[in-house]
Amino acid sequence: MGPRRHSSAVRLRPTVVHPSFSLWPCKPQQVRFEDYYGMNRLSWYTPAESMEEILRQAGNVGIYDGDAKQSAFEQGTLSLTLQRVIWADSSDPDCRLILHHSLIDKVERHHKSMFSRGGKVILHLKPTPPGHPPGPVAASAANSLRFIFKSGGEDDFYKLLLDALSRQTWKRTSSSSSSAGSRTSHVPSTRGGGISGIEKRLVDQHNKTHENISQAFEDMSKLVEQAKEMVNLSKTITERLRMKKGESNDDETTQFKSYLLSLGVSDPVTKTTFGTGAIYFEKLAQEITDVLLKPLEECGGTMTLPEAYCRINRARGVHLISPEDLLNACQKLDAINSPITMFVFDSGVNVVQLRSVRVDQTADETAQLVQQLGSADADKIARHKLISPVLAKERLLAAEAVGKICRDDSVEGLFFYPNLFLTQTN
Amino acid sequence: MTADIMAFTFPWEYDFPPFFTIQPNATTREKQLESWGQLVLHYCHANNIFVADVIALSESELFNNKNIHRRLNHKDVLTVLDYLESKKCVEWVDRQKKQCHIHWQTPEQWAEVIHGWARSNGFINSVVTFEDLIEGDDTVQESFHGINRLALLKALEVLQSNNRAAIVDIDGVQAGVKFL
Numbered sequence: 001m002g003p004r005r006h007s008s009a010v011r012l013r014p015t016v017v018h019p020s021f022s023l024w025p026c027k028p029q030q031v032r033f034e035d036y037y038g039m040n041r042l043s044w045y046t047p048a049e050s051m052e053e054i055l056r057q058a059g060n061v062g063i064y065d066g067d068a069k070q071s072a073f074e075q076g077t078l079s080l081t082l083q084r085v086i087w088a089d090s091s092d093p094d095c096r097l098i099l100h101h102s103l104i105d106k107v108e109r110h111h112k113s114m115f116s117r118g119g120k121v122i123l124h125l126k127p128t129p130p131g132h133p134p135g136p137v138a139a140s141a142a143n144s145l146r147f148i149f150k151s152g153g154e155d156d157f158y159k160l161l162l163d164a165l166s167r168q169t170w171k172r173t174s175s176s177s178s179s180a181g182s183r184t185s186h187v188p189s190t191r192g193g194g195i196s197g198i199e200k201r202l203v204d205q206h207n208k209t210h211e212n213i214s215q216a217f218e219d220m221s222k223l224v225e226q227a228k229e230m231v232n233l234s235k236t237i238t239e240r241l242r243m244k245k246g247e248s249n250d251d252e253t254t255q256f257k258s259y260l261l262s263l264g265v266s267d268p269v270t271k272t273t274f275g276t277g278a279i280y281f282e283k284l285a286q287e288i289t290d291v292l293l294k295p296l297e298e299c300g301g302t303m304t305l306p307e308a309y310c311r312i313n314r315a316r317g318v319h320l321i322s323p324e325d326l327l328n329a330c331q332k333l334d335a336i337n338s339p340i341t342m343f344v345f346d347s348g349v350n351v352v353q354l355r356s357v358r359v360d361q362t363a364d365e366t367a368q369l370v371q372q373l374g375s376a377d378a379d380k381i382a383r384h385k386l387i388s389p390v391l392a393k394e395r396l397l398a399a400e401a402v403g404k405i406c407r408d409d410s411v412e413g414l415f416f417y418p419n420l421f422l423t424q425t426n
Numbered sequence: 427m428t429a430d431i432m433a434f435t436f437p438w439e440y441d442f443p444p445f446f447t448i449q450p451n452a453t454t455r456e457k458q459l460e461s462w463g464q465l466v467l468h469y470c471h472a473n474n475i476f477v478a479d480v481i482a483l484s485e486s487e488l489f490n491n492k493n494i495h496r497r498l499n500h501k502d503v504l505t506v507l508d509y510l511e512s513k514k515c516v517e518w519v520d521r522q523k524k525q526c527h528i529h530w531q532t533p534e535q536w537a538e539v540i541h542g543w544a545r546s547n548g549f550i551n552s553v554v555t556f557e558d559l560i561e562g563d564d565t566v567q568e569s570f571h572g573i574n575r576l577a578l579l580k581a582l583e584v585l586q587s588n589n590r591a592a593i594v595d596i597d598g599v600q601a602g603v604k605f606l
Contacts, residue, residue, distance in 0.1 A: 375443070403453050408443035410496060417444045421457040424438065 041103045041125050041145070043135040045086060045096030052081040056160045058153035060118075063087055063097070064146040072136070073097065078147060080160055082169045085147075097136060099123070099145070101165055109158040119154035121147045121161070167211075227318040282336055284321065284329035289338040291315045292352060296340060301357035304391055305330070305342075305350040345394045346401070359398055366395045367404035371418045375408070434472035437465060446496035448505055459509040462498075466506060467515060467530040476574050477519070478528050480507065517576075527574050536570060536581030541590055543568055544605040553594055555602045 042063070061078040064071045073095075079086040082101075089095035106124035123145045149157070193200065291312055296303055303311075305326065313320045321329075330342040330352060341355050369384060370376050376384075378393035385392065396416050399405045406419045439445040439461045449455040469488045470478065480503065483489065489498040498506070507526060510516035519525035531539070540559070544550055547564065556578060558564065565571045570578070582603050585591035594602040 400451055400454075403451050406444040406449050406451070406454050406458075407447055408496075409447040410443065415443070417442070419454055420442055421439070421444075421449070421454050421461065 040135055041128055041132070042087075042097045042099050043133040045088075045098050046133070052083065054079050054081055055164065056080045056153075056157055058149055058151070058157055059090075060149070060151035061087065062148045062150065064148060066144055066146075075150075078149075078157070080157060080164065082164050082167065085161070101168075102126075102171075103128070104161075104165060107158065107161055107165070109154060111154075112152075118148045118150040119152060121149070121154050121158050123147070224318060231317055278332070281325070281329045281332045284325065285332040285336050285338060288312060288326070288329055288352075289333070289336075289340050292340060293354075296352070296354050300385060300387060302343075302351050302353040302362070302387070302391055302395075304388055305352065307388065308352050345398070347394065347397065349390060349394055351391065351394070360402060362395055363399040363402050363404050366399040367418065370396075370399070370405050370416050375415045375417045377413055377415050434468065437461065440465070440491055441494060443494055443496050446491070446498050446502075448502045459506060462506040463510050463513060463515065466510060467528070470528045471530040471569070474569065474572060475528060476572055476577070477525060479525055480504070480523060527577065529574075529577055531569075533577070533580040533584045536573070536577065537584040537588075537590075539568070539570055540578075540581055541585055541605065543570075550605045553602045553604045555596075556600075559603070 057077060057079045059077050061076060062071055063073040063076075073087060073089065075091070076087050076089045076095075079088070084101055085099045087097045087099075103126050104123050105126045108120075108122040108124070110120040110122065112119040125143055125145065147154070147157075288308070292303065292308055295311060305323075308330075309323055309326050312326060327350070330350075333341050333352075339355050340352055343351050343353050345351065366381065369381060373380060373384070376396075378389045378396060381387075381396060382389040382392035385395075387395075396405065400407060400416065403419055403422055405416045406421060408415045408417055439458075445458065445461070449458050466488065469475075480500075484498070484500050484503045489503055491497070504523060507516050507523070510528070511518065511526075515529045517527040517529070519527065543565070544554070555562075556575060559570070559578060560573055560575065561571070579593075579600065582591055582593055585603075585605075586593055590606050592604045592606065593600050594604055596602055
């Protein structure tokens with residue numbers, strides 16, 4: 001088909017054309033070819049209007065028209081820029097072709113199979129616009145082009161091409177250059193203009209940087225949005241479970257429910273909103289109060305700091321805080337008159353507890369439990385009170401410190417008994 | 427007093443496991459050591475122990491309750507005995523704290539017991555040697571039989587200060603007593 005027939009003509013064709021010819025887009029030329037062909041979208045290489053950055057190069061690439069098996073452009077180097085694809089023949093450096101991104105409609109990728117010569121990227125092309133610059137092929141029957149990557153590299157190329165297409169940078173440059181071109185069609189706009197040219201370039205540079213940055217942040221905000229969706233989802237499920245209350249007493253359901261209930265800080269306090277100073281920690285302390293108040297009431301009023309840490313971060317889901325942040329925030333609990341306070345046991349164990357919880361009161365409770373049980377170790381208390389063994393031991397030690405119970409330290413372990421030394425009279 | 431000696435029973439604490447762990451709480455510990463002190467003195471009283479070997483005492487039933495599988499370890503036995511020393515009921519024989527005198531009665535109490543014995547056995551106005559008091563045939567049935575010489579002397583000094591006895595020197599050594 002086309003390529004083979006025209007191959008000799010291609011070689012003869014001058015590669016450097018007259019500037020008025022080369023500038024794209026330019027004034028309408030004679031339209032000799034039909035619109036619905038592939039190869040004819042290619043045009044001869046012309047220097048770019050402004051600096052072009054080569055995003056990716058792949059060697060040993062062939063260009064094929066439609067489904068054709070043969071081509072005049074079997075081996076060359078393919079370069080991708082933000083505006084176009086440039087193909088340069090390996091054996092004839094003067095034979096260079098370009099395909100502008102504005103002509104690409106859709107891109108497909110096919111991996112290398114056993115029978116193919118390499119990975120393929122198939123470009124579905126838009127109709128040829130009027131005034132398309134001349135190319136190697138006047139007419140083509142196909143509406144697509146294949147790039148065959150004989151030495152691989154199609155994946156990266158494909159990704160970057162999609163990226164370049166989505167940015168549509170040529171729209172801006174083409175509009176500016178077309179307006180410039182209408183005035184001085186021979187001189188590329190950015191080349192001239194002294195100070196104004198420099199200024200323009202600076203503005204372009206600035207715009208590009210700005211675009212890159214905002215794009216990067218767009219990704220971030222998408223992530224956060226998704227996390228928010230998760231939190232919302234958990235809320236919906238919680239609601240649904242609440243409505244279903246009474247229908248199922250499944251242990252699993254209850255447990256799941258309790259997990260979900262402990263989720264859900266929809267607007268977490270972050271360093272970006274409150275800085276890193278005292279205000280941040282005070283706000284965080286407020287959040288800790290909101291999140292932990294209910295669980296604390298449920299678990300008897302005291303919780304070790306590691307447990308509190310897990311609960312806070314599970315509730316936040318994103319924007320996790322560090323243990324140090326938690327500790328600092330807990331130290332602010334008193335400053336904000338929170339109903340929760342931090343307490344440090346003599347042994348150095350940090351806990352958060354309800355302000356209403358009094359040490360002597362818990363000591364009484366613990367002593368009573370020991371009395372009921374006859375004797376108890378930390379494990380037993382933990383099981384009865386549904387608290388962690390660490391906390392149970394602290395409670396026992398606290399009760400011992402006020403003389404409510406006494407210890408029996410033997411090979412069997414550390415057990416505690418009601419303090420008969422002080423209560424029993426002979 | 428004699429009834430006590432005859433029917434020695436361990437106190438309730440002896441069957442209370444925490445009794446065998448020295449308590450960290452100061453108030454509780456004070457109470458516990460007090461109980462231990464009383465138990466040790468009662469036990470020594472009941473068994474007429476004046477001089478105790480610490481190792482032997484540690485291994486005795488006093489510090490071992492086989493029923494509840496608890497024992498007071500050696501270090502804590504010393505804690506108890508040191509406590510008794512602070513109450514002037516124990517005197518260490520050696521620096522290594524291997525042996526001690528156990529004063530389960532105060533010199534005043536001994537003074538009463540000894541004077542009572544002298545009175546009821548017709549020894550008033552007669553001289554009795556220390557040896558006779560400590561290991562003589564006449565005192566075998568008495569609680570002070572086998573008493574430490576120093577403890578005896580202290581008791582007799584109490585009597586002397588009350589003018590109820592006079593310590594007699596034999597060959598320049600305090601060796602006898604005349605009950606008045």
